[in-house]
Amino acid sequence: MSSASRNSASRNSASGTTVPGTAAVEPDRAVTGRPGAPHPLVDRYGRVHTDLRVSLTDRCNLRCTYCMPAEGLDWLPRAEVLSDDEVVRLVRIAVRRLGITSVRLTGGEPLLRRGLPALVGRIAELGAEVSLTTNGIGLARTAEALRAAGLHRVNVSLDTLSPERYAALTRRDRLADVLAGLAAAHAAGLAPVKVNAVPVRGVNDDELAELLGFAVRHGYRMRFIESMPLDAQGAWDRERMVTADEILARLGERFDLHPVGRSGNAPAEEWRIAGTDAVVGVIASVTRPFCGGCDRVRLTADGQLRNCLFATEESDLRALLRDGADDDRVEAAWRATIARKGPGHAIGGADFVRPARPMSAIGG
Ligand code: SAM
Ligand code: SF4
Helix, strand or coil: HHHHHHHHHHHHHHHHCCCCCHEEEEEEECCCCCCCCCCCCCCCCCCEECEEEEECCCCCHHHHHCCCCCCCCCCCCCCHHHHHHHHHHHHHHHHHHCCCCCCEEEEHHHCCCCCCHHHHHHHCCCCCCCEEEECCCCCHHHHHHHHHHHHCCEEEEEECCCCCHHHHHHHCCHHHHHHHHHHHHHCCCCCEEEECCCEEEECCCCCCHHHHHHHHHCEEEEEEECCCCCCCCCCCHHHHCCHHHHHHHHCCCCCCCEEEECCCCCCCCEECCCCCCCCEEEEECCCCCCCCHCCEEECCCCEEEEEECCCCCCHHHHHHHHCCCHHHHHHHHHHHHCCCCCCCCCCCCCCCCCCCCCCCCCCC
16 A cells, blocks of 8 residues: 555544545555554454553453353463563554554453563553453452552442342452552552442342442442343343443432543443532443444454454464564454454344353453
């Protein structure tokens, strides 16, 4: 592609209009090897991708019922997991060449990754904003080091405030560790500390207002996430999902909520609690999909690039790295993956196919 056509694509994407012909970008014709500003990662619907989710491991120290079975989930062999150098190289290509500005580290449980603060430091040096999604176990002793290494923000998953329920829902008795982790993240200035909860019918759906009250009291930002058909055991059932409407109805019993909309391409729709600065977010991937504004691309712990959480195909960047591919080839493969991105997922539709990988192996 000539530099003139690159500039033209860039102008189009900045205006938010679709970019005719972007889908025709082919691996061996993609922009390669030039110095200077990154060229945006635009798909054929004009969506500019600036947000990279990197899974650092598929392992976890919890077994949340909506995510994993109690037993029997095989972990990736260690040799298949990207090394720190491989992760940093791919993130460097993403930031320097593709215009990625935000990198979220996730898993499995990313705090299980050995040497995480050093890896965070190397990624932060590349100039992207670095954030972390974690179950919070171990955060109490690592929050300061992560902040010092350059971590900007943290999302902590917490679905209940009851120790008994927590133990049943995650199959581990670790609520106190999570609460300590949240407090440490807040004290370390990893602001805003967001709390993610997945409501499950008959398990914690009577506790949503209590969770929001807890978050407001502590200065955390509460977000509720509709459960998605991405559990490893394939037990998701739409009837058992607690919808955004139900979540808002439950919260409305205790709080006076005013809609503030969505900030940018963020997946969460937000509501402000009347008379306060506190906001609560609802991520309604199933009942109110936000695919039209999607700016995300995902890298699994074993180096597979995915253009969607629900993608059924992946690009093997690890194989490219380990075959000695140069950055131009990796960049071309990356652009080709985004060029193939579809308009959106079809959960509930006749065409919907569950991805083979569960959430814990993709990176939520
Ligand atoms: N272990 C970390 C944690 O729990 O935050 C990071 C990985 S976890 C897969 C990322 C997020 O995905 C968490 O907020 C979790 O609640 C959410 N999640 C897991 N399974 C889900 C499902 N089936 N539907 C919706 N969200 C899910
Ligand atoms: Fe682990 Fe996070 Fe899945 Fe829970 S949601 S089992 S903490 S990966």
